[in-house]
Amino acid sequence: MSTRSIGTTKATEGGVSTGSSPLSGLKLLIALDVLLVEGSIGRAAERLGMSAPAMSRLLAQIREQFGDPIFIRTGRGMVPTPFAESLRARLRALAGEAEAILNLKPSANHVDSAGFSPPALVSPPQPAAAATQPLATRSHVLPEGMPSPEAISRRLDEMARSNNPSKRLAKHIVTTGAGAGRTRPLTMAEADDAMSIILQGEADPIQIGALLVALQYRGVTSAELAGFARALRRECGCYRIASGKVDLDWPAYISPRRGSPPWFLLSARLLARAGHRILLHGLGSNPQIDGAMRILGIRTAGAMTDAIHVLQNEGIAYLPLPGISQQLQALLGLYHFFQMRSPLNAVVHLLNPLGATASFLSAPGTAPAEILREAAKMAGFRNLTVLTTCRDVAQATPYRAMPLMRLENGELQEFIIPSLKKTPATRATGLTTLEYLEAVWRGTERDETVTTTIQSSTALALYTMGRYPNWVESYNAAEFLWKGRQKF
Structure with missing residues (x-):
């Protein structure tokens, strides 16, 4: 993103000219301060007495000036980026100094020849005060009994x-x-x-x-997720990232109410047969997952050391959350008291317990995926793909456009895999979900829709691990692995 100097701006936003004077740039800082306090364009505009479109244009200028999004939109409003948070205390100090200047009165003891008295010099705010909680812009009149921000x-x-x-x-x-x-x-x-x-x-x-x-x-913000993840990985004894124990970390925290078959397990087994070390981890017992793993021969490990042993022998292992942290399992169990998810449902995707070189994650939408990717980068991840079309586990949705949020050697990347034209499903009647899954794996049932889903998930995993330079080559390799799966 290009950066533009405030001093060269000639436009008028919200009725305030942004001419060549250096002081004109203060308008952007004032707008940013109010936006950080209010967390809403509409409320910030009302606070400054301007229209919401004018405030939106100011935010666009702020973003261009700093080369940072400043705010990330979520389902519950805007949350500041880590860079924006780093400016909060300095903006509070600037506001405090401005208020001190406005409150100055002429001194009767110092009058110059023209009859004006210079104001007394004001000491700048102490660093310690600026480092405390920068909570809100000062109201001109505080309600009776309300404590001041200081x-x-x-x-x-x-x-x-x-x-x-x-x-x-x-x-x-x-x-x-x-x-x-x-x-x-x-x-x-x-x-x-x-x-x-x-x-x-x-x-x-x-x-x-x-x-x-x-x-x-x-x-939740990316910094909060990253801090939670760092504490969890440390307290749970997780291995350092890129430790060499596993190639791909594939979280699978599936809701018990999920009804669709776990086709991603077939992709994971396919990759393991091709020589890639795959660690799956998720919640405790799940009948659908447990049954599919029995069919595919994927062993469940009781602890991280056990998972390393299984990986060395079989190339793939499933590690339930209790084998990583009983406390975290109990914390996720608070869902039954809240009847809603918590930030921990996102944090578990960043556990990476054995320190895989790459991670294949999922998020329910673009904004949560951006936050998850930023948190992963802050937590030390360097290679990952966040699939934005699913919530519980990264499983391809080839008949919907698939936006991908990626980290490749620490660099941010993103692109969209176009959707395919869906063919009619051909599921056989009389088979249970697990029976049908086994029939597809063994080749006794053919379903083009399911096959494309499995191959697409396999290709995304190969691409995440950096085995192929682009999506087309990754998909061709996945198709080759699927067609030759019975030869392993």
């Missing part, structure tokens, strides 16, 4: 320095869940600290629920 900042700063884990976690909860204008996302370090407290058994159950619900309601 008072809240001092209180949270005291909590942050406490050695009491419960108080530290309370600080993280109020930071992200205190309400509009008085909240901000957690930094990666704060999210790491919060999850470490939970995993070490030092959190009250009410605190755990409060944090997870607050984050889910607001929309």
Whole structure:
């Protein structure tokens, strides 16, 4: 993205000219400060007394100036990028200095020859104050009894320095869940600290629920996911990324209510037969998954060390979450109390327990996929594909366009695989789901729709591992593997 200097802008946005004066650039900083506080273009526009389209144009200028998206749109609104978060404290300091200047009064003791008295010099804000929680722009009149942003900042700063884990976690909860204008996302370090407290058994159950619900309601950020993932990988004893233990990490956290067959397991088995080491990991017992793995001869490992042994002998293993972390399994079990997902349902896709060189992930849409990819990069991943057309597991949807969010050697890439024209399904009557899956694998039943799904998933996995330079060659290789599967 190109960068444009504020000083050369001649347009008028929101009724304020952005001419050549360096001070004109302050308009963009003011707009960014309000956007960070409000988290909404409409509310920010109302705060500044301008129209929403004018605020949108200001946001476009801000993005171009910094070469950063600044905000990522989620189903629950906009969340700041890590770069935008890094500007928050500096913008608060700038706002504080501006307010101090506006509150200056002439001094009666210093009058120049023209009759004007110079204002007293104002000391810049102390770094320590700017480093505390930058919660909100200052209201001209605070409601009676409402603490000022500075008072809240001092209180949270005291909590942050406490050695009491419960108080530290309370600080993280109020930071992200205190309400509009008085909240901000957690930094990666704060999210790491919060999850470490939970995993070490030092959190009250009410605190755990409060944090997870607050984050889910607001929309989790990439920095928060990355911090959670870093803490989980450390506390669970996961192997470093690209440790050489496995080629591809393939999370499969499938809902018990999922009705479609797990065709991705056939792709995983196909890759293992071709010599690639594949680790699958997911929730505990699932009748459909367990039955399909019995048919395909995929063994379940009880722990990470057991999974390494199975991989060495068979090239593929399934590791249930309890074998990675009983605590994380219990935390995901809170779904039954909330009746909604939490950020942990996304974090488990970043576990990569054996430190695979590449990861094949899934996300329910483009915005969640962008957040997941950014979190993975922050957590140290360098090669991955996030498939945006499914939620629980990366399984190809060849009859829908497949947008891919990728990391290749740490570089961001994305493109769309066009959809194919769907042919009528030919599923045989009288067979159960698992019986039909076995019949397709053994070749006694032919279904072009299913075959294309399996080959596409195989091709995506090959492409993710970097075995082939493009999608066409990856798909041709996958088709060759499928046709020759009985020869292994």
